[in-house]
Amino acid sequence: MAAGKELSGAGLRGQVAGKTALSTVGKSGSGLTYRGYDVKDLAANCEFEEVAYLILKGELPTRAELDAYKTKLKGMRGLPQALKEVLERIPASAHPMDVMRTGCSMLGNLETEESFDEQQDATDRMLAIFPGMINYWYNFSHNDKRIDENTDADSIAEQFLWTLHGEKPSELHVQVMQASLILYAEHEFNASTFTARVCASTLSDMHSCITGAIGSLRGPLHGGANEAAMELIEGMNNPEHAEETIMGMLARKDKIMGFGHAIYSESDPRNAVIKEWSEKLANENGDTNLYDISVRCEAVMWREKKLFCNADFFHASAYNYMGIPTKLFTPIFVCSRLTGWAAHVMEQRADNRIIRPSAEYTGEENRAVPAIADR
Ligand SMILES: CC(=O)SCCNC(=O)CCNC(=O)[C@H](O)C(C)(C)COP(=O)(O)OP(=O)(O)OC[C@H]1O[C@@H](n2cnc3c(N)ncnc32)[C@H](O)[C@@H]1OP(=O)(O)O
Numbered sequence: 553m554a555a556g557k558e559l560s561g562a563g564l565r566g567q568v569a570g571k572t573a574l575s576t577v578g579k580s581g582s583g584l585t586y587r588g589y590d591v592k593d594l595a596a597n598c599e600f601e602e603v604a605y606l607i608l609k610g611e612l613p614t615r616a617e618l619d620a621y622k623t624k625l626k627g628m629r630g631l632p633q634a635l636k637e638v639l640e641r642i643p644a645s646a647h648p649m650d651v652m653r654t655g656c657s658m659l660g661n662l663e664t665e666e667s668f669d670e671q672q673d674a675t676d677r678m679l680a681i682f683p684g685m686i687n688y689w690y691n692f693s694h695n696d697k698r699i700d701e702n703t704d705a706d707s708i709a710e711q712f713l714w715t716l717h718g719e720k721p722s723e724l725h726v727q728v729m730q731a732s733l734i735l736y737a738e739h740e741f742n743a744s745t746f747t748a749r750v751c752a753s754t755l756s757d758m759h760s761c762i763t764g765a766i767g768s769l770r771g772p773l774h775g776g777a778n779e780a781a782m783e784l785i786e787g788m789n790n791p792e793h794a795e796e797t798i799m800g801m802l803a804r805k806d807k808i809m810g811f812g813h814a815i816y817s818e819s820d821p822r823n824a825v826i827k828e829w830s831e832k833l834a835n836e837n838g839d840t841n842l843y844d845i846s847v848r849c850e851a852v853m854w855r856e857k858k859l860f861c862n863a864d865f866f867h868a869s870a871y872n873y874m875g876i877p878t879k880l881f882t883p884i885f886v887c888s889r890l891t892g893w894a895a896h897v898m899e900q901r902a903d904n905r906i907i908r909p910s911a912e913y914t915g916e917e918n919r920a921v922p923a924i925a926d927r
């Protein structure tokens with residue numbers, strides 16, 4: 553079994569900050585599991601709604617339970633008029649993660665979670681609405697078009713692509729989105745999930761917890777890394793240029809987005825899955841240059857630094873091959889991770905104590921306030 557990463561130092565690394573039954577990350581020999589199932593197994597055999605059901609309710613659904621869950625979600629896709637009006641006022645120059653944050657918060661004003669009995673319905677509504685919400689704003693602000701979010705899409709994966717591009721997506725693209733949403737769904741006490749749990753521990757409402765989590769996911773050290781990775785690789789002309797660029801960045805001690813991980817030591821188990829899909833998309837596309845560039849970056853980073861691709865790196869090329877604009881990459885992560893966040897909020901609520909750590913004080917010793925004329 554692979555040895556775990558040595559975890560110590562700043563950033564609460566290695567500290568157990570609570571309990572969870574939702575997932576294991578980097579446990580020796582196990583990679584990543586959701587409620588005991590290997591993420592690779594789930595990504596190969598399930599659709600996202602099955603995994604969302606597993607994470608939120610504890611067990612994989614039967615066929616009848618899955619059908620009922622998907623029917624429920626499909627019936628909840630409509631955007632409230634007041635939310636549409638808010639989305640229409642957000643400029644095209646806004647970052648879509650800020651649109652997600654505002655949209656989620658606005659929904660919390662319109663459809664407030666009045667009691668914890670409503671936590672599952674509040675979560676399902678967000679799962680159903682988020683893909684159409686971000687693509688409503690994107691199409692309105694960028695293409696001057698009011699889309700109909702009530703599509704015939706059979707799944708959340710299909711709904712995202714359909715509401716973005718305005719047409720039924722190909723089977724291959726839906727399959728890739730299914731896998732991507734599954735890979736991103738849950739990851740223990742990462743920064744955004746921990747944000748959601750801290751908020752939940754004050755007995756706040758679900759929309760506040762998710763809004764805070766979106767803000768934490770936005771940063772390039774976390775979910776924003778898929779966009780940053782795309783910005784890096786799109787500036788590379790071919791694999792040789794990729795090698796040169798990475799070597800230069802390493803010499804300058806630049807951080808290379810999409811590499812490394814706070815918990816995993818040798819690999820991120822999600823990478824192999826999305827890398828394979830990226831290769832399939834490259835072959836379908838006929839131009840494999842972006843994939844070849846990504847593969848060279850991976851090889852150079854491992855050779856030079858023993859740093860490996862995390863979940864984000866090959867998502868960049870995969871999403872790009874599907875014609876998804878770079879700035880919508882992290883919002884897709886939100887549409888998926890919402891499941892993990894909400895399940896953690898529910899878990900926190902079920903066994904709560906307010907999260908309030910202590911700080912080591914490094915400031916001044918006690919002193920008297922001098923008169924303002926003497927300062
Ligand atoms: C879905 C996700 O959120 S996955 C993470 C997405 N984020 C990224 O891809 C951003 C790039 N990666 C990073 O910044 C980091 O690897 C993080 C934030 C993911 C983890 O941070 P840490 O736990 O502090 O990293 P770790 O302790 O393993 O770092 C060890 C050394 O490797 C270096 N290192 C780690 N990642 C990278 C990287 N991507 N590029 C260059 N150097 C790196 C660190 O600077 C550190 O060097 P030092 O000891 O000289 O300071």
Ligand SMILES: O=C([O-])CC(=O)C(=O)O
Binds near residue numbers: 741815863
């Ligand atoms: O666990 C982390 O620190 C970051 C991560 O990979 C995730 O949230 O998916």
